[in-house]
Amino acid sequence: MKNLLRTSFPSLTQNEALARGIAAQFSLLFDPTVEELSDIRTAVSEAVTNAVIHGYGHKNGVVFMELCAEDDVLTVTVRDEGRGIEDIELARRPFYTSMPEAERSGMGFAVMEAFMDSVKVESEPGRGTTVIMKKRLGSDE
């Protein structure tokens, strides 16, 4: 089965819950384990939070999320058109944060990497950031 869902929403922190809820509901079609579902919710929450607070810095913007499932591989793409990342390698480094004053732990990308099978980050300063995460579902059995 192949399925695709494209959605976009304002860059509000309220929409973190909405985004992970949508991603979880979409994933249910592919019979994930409870743990996989939880992993997806967490990874999506991290990616959307990054888009809202780092990409747009709490300014108005639009976050785009695409969910694609083909066979048993889920691909989640979260994109913003915000400020972008100067140094992706540094941003992905565990515990690095550009916003220590906001009590960001710097674990966002590390969590995405731990909970998904792969995480790809594309970014251009001034243009925005795209995070592409893949996870094979139902792989535990």
Next chain:
Amino acid sequence: MRSTIIKKGGVLTAKLSGELDQHSAAKVRRELDEALRDPGIRRIEFDLAGLTFMDSSGIGVILGRYRTVSRRGGSMGIANAADNVERILRMSGVYTLTTERSAQ
């Protein structure tokens, strides 16, 4: 997201329930900081039994409050995390900062 805060004998127990993300973190942070203004609080204990979801925003909340009590020479405990929450807590290394209450 709900937080129930109980203060007893210098120990602040924060029972968190629901989903803790960047959005709900702001409210929890405010409530805990208000309670921590009491200089008699020497220990903070997070009871996460009711927490169904937490992303890395929760780590920021926990570490920030730990900083407050540790500046007073206080300590922190974390209990009852569900499996998904526990994974993030372990990844963050936050358990290296916690102690048992009996150690006080």
